[in-house]
Amino acid sequence: MAFLQRINSIWQNITLIQRALLVAVILTFAIVSALLVHWARQPEMRMLYNQLPPEEASKIVEKIGEEEIPYELKDGGRSIYVPKDKIYQLRMDMAREGLPKDNQRGYSLFDKEKIGVSPFVQNVNLKRALQDELAKSIQMIDGVIRARVHIVTPEQTLFTSESGKTTASVVLQLRAGYRLSPMITASISHLVSGSVEQLIAENVTIIDSSGRLLSGGSDESFAGAGAGTVQDYKERVEQNLENKVEQMLRTVLGPGRAAVRVSAVIDMNSTNVIKERYEPDTKVATKEEIQSGSETKPGSVAKEIGEVLPGATKKDETILTEYVISKSVEEKVDLPGEIKSLSVAAFVDLSMPDANEGQGQNEIMKLSDVEQIIRNALGLKQDDSLKVVNAKFYRPTEQLMEQDGDKWTRYIAVAKQASLGIMAVCAFLVLRIFTGAGKKASSGAQSQQLGTTQEQAGLLPSGPENSDPLVLRKQIASALNNNPEQVRQLFYSWLESRQG
Numbered sequence: 001m002a003f004l005q006r007i008n009s010i011w012q013n014i015t016l017i018q019r020a021l022l023v024a025v026i027l028t029f030a031i032v033s034a035l036l037v038h039w040a041r042q043p044e045m046r047m048l049y050n051q052l053p054p055e056e057a058s059k060i061v062e063k064i065g066e067e068e069i070p071y072e073l074k075d076g077g078r079s080i081y082v083p084k085d086k087i088y089q090l091r092m093d094m095a096r097e098g099l100p101k102d103n104q105r106g107y108s109l110f111d112k113e114k115i116g117v118s119p120f121v122q123n124v125n126l127k128r129a130l131q132d133e134l135a136k137s138i139q140m141i142d143g144v145i146r147a148r149v150h151i152v153t154p155e156q157t158l159f160t161s162e163s164g165k166t167t168a169s170v171v172l173q174l175r176a177g178y179r180l181s182p183m184i185t186a187s188i189s190h191l192v193s194g195s196v197e198q199l200i201a202e203n204v205t206i207i208d209s210s211g212r213l214l215s216g217g218s219d220e221s222f223a224g225a226g227a228g229t230v231q232d233y234k235e236r237v238e239q240n241l242e243n244k245v246e247q248m249l250r251t252v253l254g255p256g257r258a259a260v261r262v263s264a265v266i267d268m269n270s271t272n273v274i275k276e277r278y279e280p281d282t283k284v285a286t287k288e289e290i291q292s293g294s295e296t297k298p299g300s301v302a303k304e305i306g307e308v309l310p311g312a313t314k315k316d317e318t319i320l321t322e323y324v325i326s327k328s329v330e331e332k333v334d335l336p337g338e339i340k341s342l343s344v345a346a347f348v349d350l351s352m353p354d355a356n357e358g359q360g361q362n363e364i365m366k367l368s369d370v371e372q373i374i375r376n377a378l379g380l381k382q383d384d385s386l387k388v389v390n391a392k393f394y395r396p397t398e399q400l401m402e403q404d405g406d407k408w409t410r411y412i413a414v415a416k417q418a419s420l421g422i423m424a425v426c427a428f429l430v431l432r433i434f435t436g437a438g439k440k441a442s443s444g445a446q447s448q449q450l451g452t453t454q455e456q457a458g459l460l461p462s463g464p465e466n467s468d469p470l471v472l473r474k475q476i477a478s479a480l481n482n483n484p485e486q487v488r489q490l491f492y493s494w495l496e497s498r499q500g
Contacts, residue, residue, distance in 0.1 A: 043083035045072055048090060049100060050079040051145065056100040063097060064090065127151055134192055138170065141188070143180060146173040151196055166199040168192050173209040182236060185214045230268050233337065238262045241342070245377055249348065253364060257349040257393060262378070264343075268336040275330040287322035342384045344374060349393045 011019065048071075049060065057077055064071050064082065069090070072081040082090055094100070110125065117125075131149040138147040148171045154164030170188060174180065180188075189201040206214040213232075241262045249258035350364050371388050380386060479487050 043070065043085070045081040046084045046087055048080045048082045048087055050075065052078050052080070052100055054078075059101075060094060060099050063094065063099065067093075127153070130195070134195055137191065138172070138188055141180075141184060143175050143178040143184075144172055145175055147171065149192065151199075153196075153198075165203055166196060167203045168196060168199060168205070170204065170206045171209065172206065172214075179239070180208075180214060181240070182215075189215055230266075233268075234264060234266050237266065237337075237339070238264050241378055245344075245346070245374055248373065248377060249370070253348065253350070258346065259348075260344065260346045260374070262342060262344050265340040267334075267338045267340050269334075270336050271332075271334040273332040273334075275332075277328045277330070279326045279328075282326040283323040284326055285321055286324050287320075289318075289320040291318040291320070292316065342378060342380055344378065344380065344384070344386045346370070346374060346386075346388045347391050347393070348388060350390045351392060 014022070049057075052060070054077060057073075057080060060080060061071060061073070064080075067090075069082060069086055073079070074081060108129075110129065113122075113125070131151055134149045135147040138144055138149070150169045150171075152167045152169075154166065170192060172180070172188075185206055186201070188206055189204040192204050193199045193201040204215070208214060238261075241264070242260045245260045245262075246258055249260070348367075348370055350367065350370070352364065367388060367390050371386060374380070374386060374388065476487075
């Protein structure tokens with residue numbers, strides 16, 4: 001009760017403006033306190049699932065709503081966010097309900113197969129299961145989000161002697177900004193061909209979700225798998241060199257602060273050169289013929305003494321030798337795909353992320369260092385051209401907001417933790433206003449009491465003339481002459497009230 005009387009006393013002794021200000025401060029404090037408490041009690045949201053089909057997302061949201069758990073939908077309804085402390089429990093609950101449903105069932109198609117299914121249906125289910133299992137295996141590759149596999153097998157009949165070719169098509173949904181290398185594309189082709197009977201890698205066609213042909217057809221690749229045309233191979237070589245430099249610069253400068261473009265001149269001609277060299281100073285015998293013959297007349301030989309009489313025998317012998325000059329043969333085969341020259345252009349942002357506008361302020365590294373790094377990374381020759389420009393990168397407002405999202409999230413988390421402190425500061429300000437108003441009201445009451453005492457003592461005149469300074473002086477001088485003791489007591493009581 002005494003507290004209410006004191007508040008009423010304070011309220012009665014302040015002006016109208018002070019009353020309005022005090023009411024506004026109290027209302028503002030109440031509203032801000034309610035908002036801060038509500039805001040501080042909001043849970044921290046984390047991603048539960050992303051890249052969900054709309055039908056799966058609607059089922060999951062329905063289950064979450066039944067449990068009365070708050071949630072948020074982002075990315076056009078394909079991503080679901082829930083409170084941080086509910087993520088693992090919700091994932092277990094959704095898994096128990098079979099959500100999100102996996103459309104790629106694989107060999108589980110045969111778990112509930114009915115008895116008496118026709119051979120045609122069994123073959124179709126076997127092909128579906130094989131396609132789903134291959135898609136699951138391909139999705140394990142880094143950079144692949146989803147995959148679909150289509151296998152076409154020729155129909156075999158009794159009246160055809162030759163069967164057609166087995167073919168396959170693979171559609172890949174890649175991560176944003178990701179592109180598969182020719183080696184990974186060739187690996188997918190061999191994975192599919194090795195899992196299907198009578199399927200060769202050349203009959204596997206692979207495309208991505210953007211419609212780009214990654215590999216396919218029976219065209220032989222040029223110096224690498226997956227390059228169907230000369231232009232395709234040229235683009236792959238240039239992109240490989242660009243990614244090599246950008247990844248290296250991203251390590252130092254950060255993401256989105258380097259752009260490199262490479263133009264390559266590639267020799268796609270295949271040459272076969274054979275050189276023959278003759279050395280006349282050296283000879284090699286390749287053929288030697290010896291011809292011999294003899295003739296003996298009857299009775300010309302003396303059997304008794306074992307001698308041949310003169311003129312009784314005739315012998316002929318001919319030696320024929322063929323020589324060739326030594327020769328050396330040198331054969332040189334140049335395969336297509338040799339890089340003749342490179343032209344490199346690069347934009348880099350060497351300023352610090354928090355640097356002011358203008359070039360050359362707070363640079364991370366020097367422009368000459370960047371040029372030397374690019375030359376060494378690409379192995380540029382003296383004739384190759386290189387141009388590197390240091391420029392402040394343009395960043396759209398939406399991109400800046402996304403990049404600052406994490407920073408604002410941290411600020412919001414700090415503000416939530418500091419909300420109680422803010423409320424305490426506001427309460428302190430209100431208390432100071434009440435205290436100041438109470439002191440002022442108390443001072444006014446003491447002054448009124450002192451004036452009443454003075455009037456009662458006859459020191460001050462009552463009425464409107466009390467405010468005239470000349471009248472006050474005369475009244476005080478008269479009181480000092482007539483009642484000095486009473487004036488002294490009144491002065492002491494005034495000092496005590498001031499000290500109090």
